[in-house]
Amino acid sequence: MENNVKQIHSFGQSIWLDFIDREIMASGKLQSLIDVDGVRGVTSNPAIFEKAITSSSDYNADIKAAAASSKTNEELFFKLAIKDIQNACDLFAGLYNEAPKGSDGYVSLEVSPFLALDTEGTTKQALELWKAVGRDNVMIKIPGTQPGLPAIRTAISEGLNINVTLLFGLPRYAAVAEAYIAGLEDRLAAGKAIDNISSVASFFLSRIDVVVDPILEAKAEKELTGEVAIASAKKAYEIYKQVFSGERWEKLAAKGAKPQRLLWASTGSKNPAFKDTKYVEALIGPDTVDTVPLETIEAFRDHGIAADTLELGLDNATAILEKIKTLGIDIDAITQQLEDEGIEKFNKPFEKLLQAIEDQKAKV
Template structure:
């Protein structure tokens, strides 16, 4: 029987794994996922690393060793994370080298979540992490906050692969495409190559429905529960197709630039009433990425239904967005709230992670 996860690639979408730890690398599990399920990339975030480091003894020896220097707790964390990211990059390098070089095979490492609203700090750390990992197939994650836009543009002009994270709203997504394109234009104007620079824009989905669905019930729109995030994603894809087909873009494409793909994130169903593969199935379509946690990947392998649906019912997506607006549901305010909550959701585990490292240091002092 054909592997259902691997079949998604037949429709032009790449599946990346939203998880990393040392066990999955050293056990051969990640290699198996690449070979058998067709996983074509890996994403990480502070919450993922917090869980990996706090729930395992795999990192204790390295923490002990790094603690012998005068490194801060944050520097120790990035020392641990960079080691894992390098290993994963090497493991995914054959995917990076396939077919069109650089189409996939990326591993993402995020700047400190404490820098989410700090433009200059983000630029500086993005450069440091890019240099420290020193792999062509690493992506540095930068939040798509308002202060993050200038950092994204600057990092792209530096030739750094960027995964723009924490996107919820359509207006901000379009601003991110502008940051990417203007960064490439700046680079080209400096006489530097724009080929082999890759970027994805990570649109977070299920969290939108978590906030919106109770409001739908309150406004007599209960039949739209679970549909607003998907409608938003389809509208984002329409923006993607428009932005990356303009004459302005074609000038960069002639120089070898590739579009900044949309990446669907937060695609595990938060509502137990929904099918656990709902957000994966609805958004399969060409030239996109879906990064999924292990349990969602395993669920799709078991009972997923692979088919290209991203461009189905586009009129319905428009109607959904119009209906919620007519009901007085302010989607812009909701996406702004989600961005703030998203920053907090990464800040808290990162703080917890630094505290765990500090505690580990006290045990060996």
């Protein structure tokens, strides 16, 4: 009987692990997730690194070694992170090089969350991190904020792989897909190859329901709880299929361009009333990625059901989003609020992380 997690891949979806630390690589556990569960990539974020660096002594020697040569704690952090990302990239290199080359095996590293609303700062740091990691299968994460859009376009035109993070709303997702296509067109116009660029657009799920569900319950619409995020994701996939077809896209595809895959993020259930594999099960479908926390991978391995579900119930998804409008729920305002909170959710652990590095330096 094939492993439940591995089965997801047979429906055209890649499972990436939403976690990184030195222990998981050194112990062989990450290699086992690749071999046993068919995990095909890794994503990281400031909160994940904060946990990795503050909860173990694995980084102490490197903090000590890099302290003198680092002007700031942020610079020191990126030295630690880059080493981890390079090691993970090397673990996934075989997968990345499998034919068709570059279809998977990516490891994501995020620009500083302090730059989320700074176009120029984001662009500059994305290019610096790309060069510093020096691996073809790294993806630089840029938040899909309004100021992030021009940075995404420039980074793509410079030949970087980009993971656009922190997406909650459909209009913003459409703007991100546009930035990707425009970046490819810019690069092509400059006479450069576009067949080696890969990108994903990370759509955050469970956090939408965390905000919308209490409103629905207050309006006595309990049967809609836990449904809005999945409905939004299904609509996003509809947009994806429209954008990556037709004449404009075909011109790029003819030069080897790859569609920017949708990536489902925040797929662990935050509501204990829901099945712990709910968000993973609901959105399995071709040419997508799901980045999953370790405990959700373990839950799915144990009792998850893999089936081609992404395009089921599209009419129902449309109806759900229409219904919440008639209930006076402004989903655009909610997704903007979630984006603002999302930036804050990464700033806080990043501040904590820099403080932890400061404390560590004092100790060593």
